[in-house]
Amino acid sequence: MPAGADRPAEQPGSASPSPSPQEPTPGRPVLRRAEVARMIDHTLLAPAATDEEVLALCAQATRLGVGAVCVAPTHVYLAAASIRRGDRDERTPTAAVATVVGFPHGNHLTVIKAEEARRAVADGATEVDMVIDIANAMDENWQAIETEIIEVRLSVPPHVILKVILETALLPDESIIAACRAAEAGGAEFVKTSTGFHPAGGASVRAVRAMARAVGGRLGIKASGGIRTADQATAMIDAGATRLGLSASEDVLAGFPV
């Protein structure tokens, strides 16, 4: 079962209600299913996820044409092997393998996050989503956040994409902006809204807009946590998201025209 599939939309981790995106943003072409699929990190991070469920996720990823799968560190090796096999059989473009570090609470020692990232890359991950030490953001200790990001950045090769999870439901806009700047200074490629596991909630249009104001055009912006419909996904993209972390990828994509 995909992570969060057993949660109703308004439970912890769900995306905040957003303005209806039914009216297309002026000047933006209609979003097509294949284009949105390439923006998706198809995600399974449920603590009890089995190997069988990870293999099903990878098969689905290949079928849907998503940009990446995102799995727990313990499943990276399996996912990377499965994606490679699926690509050979189906002759479809390769989905990247992403994983998480310091997940979901973020209060692991920096040295543990750095080693977790290094091992994940050795196992086949090319994208790493690290959770910041959220207490540092509550304390507005931006230097500590930047230092930790630098440590993780230095633990993996330059080609690895580093995404920094801020748990934005806990933060006012000014803190989101400051954390995004610390992520940029620390060498991250992306900032990401949420783990999808915090009781305060998941992605919101408010947070994505603040992130876009801070680093849009320079860093990628990943909206994740509680996005269950094409309307919610569209609202995130219109707010500035360039990636979507979704466990409900199939349902979301079904709402976009081919």
Ligand SMILES: O=C[C@H](O)COP(=O)(O)O
């Ligand atoms: O990192 C991504 C999230 O865990 C995905 O959250 P979701 O299951 O609410 O889509």
